[in-house]
């Protein structure tokens with residue numbers, strides 16, 4: 001499997017590391033050998049049709065340099081779009097930063113890769129929140145796979161659970177705590193009695209929150225994940241415009257303390273029912289969704305199985321890279337099935 005990695009930060013590097021370390025195991029257990037033939041960052045690209053030296057790539061990035069400095073195959077100014085056009089590969093990993101305003105640069109990368117008949121694995125939610133129905137259609141039309149397991153729950157297999165484990169069942173509604181940062185803040189407000197601003201600073205110091213936490217605390221990150229689940233698990237045809245979004249900025253410490261005194265807690269669940277919405281909600285402290293800290297929890301309400309809740313870490317480079325590996329194995333199996341079918 002000839003792989004291009006676009007975006008070589010926390011997730012891209014963790015993935016490259018896994019692929020290098022587990023190369024033999026992947027070949028033995030899943031029958032394919034992954035080879036990273038190009039990797040791209042914001043400055044340029046590293047390319048080698050025989051496969052890049054992953055350790056060298058990671059050393060470059062850890063020393064604060066660009067992939068463009070890769071000895072022999074580094075090219076300054078070469079973009080993700082250039083690589084999709086020019087490099088012979090069968091799978092593109094899209095792991096550039098999320099922008100919900102226009103989905104770029106990921107949206108162009110995914111579209112171009114699908115048009116060039118490349119399988120795509122995305123960890124970037126932005127393009128999917130804006131255009132998932134159209135992208136799924138494009139992938140089907142081009143007879144290639146589009147997968148994005150890491151976009152919801154990072155390594156926790158939320159999408160796989162809803163799509164594959166509940167096969168034959170009908171998921172009627174989904175409700176989930178999908179954003180670790182806002183959940184950490186609400187947990188600290190409730191249990192530690194701290195104000196929102198202070199809890200946010202703690203989350204930033206602990207590495208949970210981004211320098212710009214707008215997407216997290218305004219509910220936008222949760223809304224993106226709802227769009228992905230609604231399309232993928234429930235077969236809806238929606239984008240972020242269809243989600244009613246309310247974040248946690250209006251929640252006060254008094255609200256949190258009052259809820260706690262009544263044996264309840266304030267959370268920021270995202271819900272896919274008749275409507276799709278994100279809003280701060282008071283729930284019982286012993287509810288399955290009342291998870292603490294930066295955890296994620298997603299409850300599926302299925303026709304036969306009833307309510308089933310999946311709980312796990314919702315972020316992390318290595319966790320998300322593990323989800324990408326699952327997708328690659330899934331693609332390999334699907335591609336083989338298509339070939340033989």
Ligand SMILES: NC(=O)c1ccc[n+]([C@@H]2O[C@H](COP(=O)([O-])OP(=O)(O)OC[C@H]3O[C@@H](n4cnc5c(N)ncnc54)[C@H](OP(=O)(O)O)[C@@H]3O)[C@@H](O)[C@H]2O)c1
Pocket residue numbers: 006007008009010011012040041042043066079080094095096097098105123124125126150151154314315316317320
């Ligand atoms: N980290 C997580 O826990 C996690 C979990 C689930 C999903 N995700 C999603 O996965 C994606 C990647 O996350 P991350 O944590 O790896 O982000 P990150 O550490 O900020 O890395 C982003 C990478 O993208 C590169 N980049 C930026 N603009 C680019 C462009 N125009 N063309 C090519 N490369 C470009 C950056 O280049 P430079 O190195 O030159 O800056 C960097 O290598 C994001 O969309 C994120 O929301 C992350």
